[in-house]
Amino acid sequence: MRVTQLLIPTSKETPNDATLASHIYLIRAGFIQGVGSGLYNFLPLGKRVLDKVSAVVKEELDGAGCQEVSLGFVTPASYWVESGRFEKYGKELLRFKDRKNNDFVLGPTHEEMMVNVVRQSVKSYKALPLNLYQINLKFRDEIRPRFGLMRGREFLMKDGYSFHSSVEDMNREFSLMEETYKRIFSRLGLEFRVVEADSGAIGGSGSKEFMVLADSGEDTIVVCDDCEYAANIEAAVRADKTCEVEPPEAIYAKFRTPNTTSIEALSDFFKVDPYYLIKTVAKRALYDEGKSEIILFAIRGSESLQEVKACNAVSANELIDVSEEELEKVGLIAGYMGPTKAPEGIQVVFDLMLRDATHLICGANEKEYHLIGIDLKGYQGRYKDIIAVQEGDLCRHCGALLRYSKGIEVGHIFQLGTQYSKPLKAEFLDENGKSKPFEMGTYGIGVSRLLAAIIEQHHDDKGCIWTKESAPFAVTLIVSNIKNEAQMSFAEEIYTTLQAKGIEVLLDDRKERYGFKMKDFELIGIPLAVVIGKNLAEGSVELIKRDGLEKSMISTDKIIEEVMDRV
Ligand code: ATP
Ligand code: MG
Numbered sequence: 001m002r003v004t005q006l007l008i009p010t011s012k013e014t015p016n017d018a019t020l021a022s023h024i025y026l027i028r029a030g031f032i033q034g035v036g037s038g039l040y041n042f043l044p045l046g047k048r049v050l051d052k053v054s055a056v057v058k059e060e061l062d063g064a065g066c067q068e069v070s071l072g073f074v075t076p077a078s079y080w081v082e083s084g085r086f087e088k089y090g091k092e093l094l095r096f097k098d099r100k101n102n103d104f105v106l107g108p109t110h111e112e113m114m115v116n117v118v119r120q121s122v123k124s125y126k127a128l129p130l131n132l133y134q135i136n137l138k139f140r141d142e143i144r145p146r147f148g149l150m151r152g153r154e155f156l157m158k159d160g161y162s163f164h165s166s167v168e169d170m171n172r173e174f175s176l177m178e179e180t181y182k183r184i185f186s187r188l189g190l191e192f193r194v195v196e197a198d199s200g201a202i203g204g205s206g207s208k209e210f211m212v213l214a215d216s217g218e219d220t221i222v223v224c225d226d227c228e229y230a231a232n233i234e235a236a237v238r239a240d241k242t243c244e245v246e247p248p249e250a251i252y253a254k255f256r257t258p259n260t261t262s263i264e265a266l267s268d269f270f271k272v273d274p275y276y277l278i279k280t281v282a283k284r285a286l287y288d289e290g291k292s293e294i295i296l297f298a299i300r301g302s303e304s305l306q307e308v309k310a311c312n313a314v315s316a317n318e319l320i321d322v323s324e325e326e327l328e329k330v331g332l333i334a335g336y337m338g339p340t341k342a343p344e345g346i347q348v349v350f351d352l353m354l355r356d357a358t359h360l361i362c363g364a365n366e367k368e369y370h371l372i373g374i375d376l377k378g379y380q381g382r383y384k385d386i387i388a389v390q391e392g393d394l395c396r397h398c399g400a401l402l403r404y405s406k407g408i409e410v411g412h413i414f415q416l417g418t419q420y421s422k423p424l425k426a427e428f429l430d431e432n433g434k435s436k437p438f439e440m441g442t443y444g445i446g447v448s449r450l451l452a453a454i455i456e457q458h459h460d461d462k463g464c465i466w467t468k469e470s471a472p473f474a475v476t477l478i479v480s481n482i483k484n485e486a487q488m489s490f491a492e493e494i495y496t497t498l499q500a501k502g503i504e505v506l507l508d509d510r511k512e513r514y515g516f517k518m519k520d521f522e523l524i525g526i527p528l529a530v531v532i533g534k535n536l537a538e539g540s541v542e543l544i545k546r547d548g549l550e551k552s553m554i555s556t557d558k559i560i561e562e563v564m565d566r567v
Pocket of ligand 1: 149
């Protein structure tokens with residue numbers, strides 16, 4: 001294609017709200033255009049990249065036996081009522097009514113819709129397994145849309161759903177999808193990690209995320225220095241932790257402790273390592289139908305609460321902070337809360353580290369008092385893993401150091417079991433003629449987010465550096481002076497030759513200065529440029545690799561061969 005025929009509105013202006021390289025460059029290089037908070041148009045270059053990325057996704061999925069479909073984006077709410085998510089899903093779910101007052105949602109994900117497809121058309125185990133996917137728009141009314149394509153409200157997702165007659169077969173498909181996803185992200189030239197993810201209230205290890213490693217990532221992942229272990233902080237575990245400092249010997253007693261509302265103050269007061277203090281955190285857990293309750297989470301003072309783990313521990317939809325006034329109403333005093341003498345009716349969840357723990361100090365649930373000599377040996381309570389793994393903790397698998405890294409979640413695979421098939425009554429007849437709900441898996445890829453992730457990992461201070469399989473064009477031809485007939489006609493010649501060889505080539509035939517065109521090349525990030533300039537008279541042209549901007553002179557009779565080699 002010729003640049004003169006394309007809409008590529010490049011600009012020097014950094015958009016006001018943009019802080020990430022991908023957001024800035026995708027807009028400045030004319031790939032996308034903002035239309036509202038979290039809403040973007042894809043311009044010709046952006047659409048080309050989107051199609052490239054989608055094609056890689058499609059090729060690999062089709063190769064793994066998946067089938068592409070396309071489901072409606074506007075979804076009758078009735079399916080969501082059946083699954084219970086119409087109530088449960090927060091404000092991210094955009095609900096609206098049509099002129100006849102019927103409820104609808106804009107699909108943020110399509111479990112219900114796909115289950116509906118299959119329950120209507122599959123009756124026997126003979127038609128299983130099935131893996132159906134689509135690459136389609138999603139809408140989530142995100143509370144904080146930001147970072148351009150990274151966290152949009154409308155975005156392109158590949159969402160796949162598999163249906164099986166047994167758990168074993170679902171597990172097999174889960175592994176197949178893990179391998180398939182790895183191939184997709186490798187082909188796209190990304191450095192990524194497969195991490196264990198939070199599986200929500202279901203628990204278990206049936207959920208993995210694919211994280212593109214980038215400092216700008218919104219997710220914290222815990223990685224082991226030595227072995228393969230990697231997990232989202234929301235699901236990370238570690239080797240048991242102990243404390244080298246001697247425990248404080250004390251007989252059980254109530255102790256006056258004024259001005260000790262923080263762990264630091266309490267630790268100073270008693271000259272005790274925070275490991276031996278109990279930090280009691282109050283949260284309001286939100287449940288279906290507007291129900292909520294205040295719950296106490298007790299952890300060692302040396303640790304911090306991991307809210308997603310805590311939320312799962314009580315099967316809540318969400319945890320929110322509680323004000324001092326709200327605490328007072330139920331008999332709790334901020335700074336002096338403790339898990340052992342909690343007011344009647346207040347639930348307590350203990351961290352696993354506190355099971356059978358001794359020599360502890362905790363709040364007395366009385367202003368300015370703490371309890372010392374707390375011994376939880378044999379104490380009957382609810383114990384769950386609710387703490388955040390910290391950097392420097394040790395790997396449960398190999399004992400090496402764990403550290404934090406930042407990642408961009410580009411994919412998520414999940415073993416669902418019968419979570420949706422049961423409430424939606426999606427059943428098949430097994431070999432013995434017995435009716436059973438489908439065992440399901442669900443698999444997502446953030447296709448539009450991938451554009452941002454690729455640029456976050458591949459850019460420099462001049463602009464984008466697309467990877468081979470994601471680039472909008474393989475090579476661009478820059479004519480230094482279009483008024484020079486020899487330059488122009490040589491450019492036309494190699495343009496035609498490369499096109500005939502099936503290479504996607506862009507010809508920058510604009511009547512602009514060379515420097516201007518170079519700046520655009522650097523900003524747009526096509527992997528390779530051929531500059532046809534003054535040296536043509538001596539029989540050579542310049543080849544520039546966008547990654548590193550490394551230049552070499554190539555003789556005109558070798559240029560086609562050289563380009564073919566590089567792409
Ligand atoms: P996140 O934790 O980033 O909000 P999620 O866990 O809600 O994502 P999933 O429901 O697993 O996301 O969706 C599948 C994939 O869709 C994600 O792995 C991510 O790549 C992509 N995705 C999710 N939300 C957005 C968004 N607001 N904008 C762009 N892509 C998104
Ligand atoms: Mg996810």
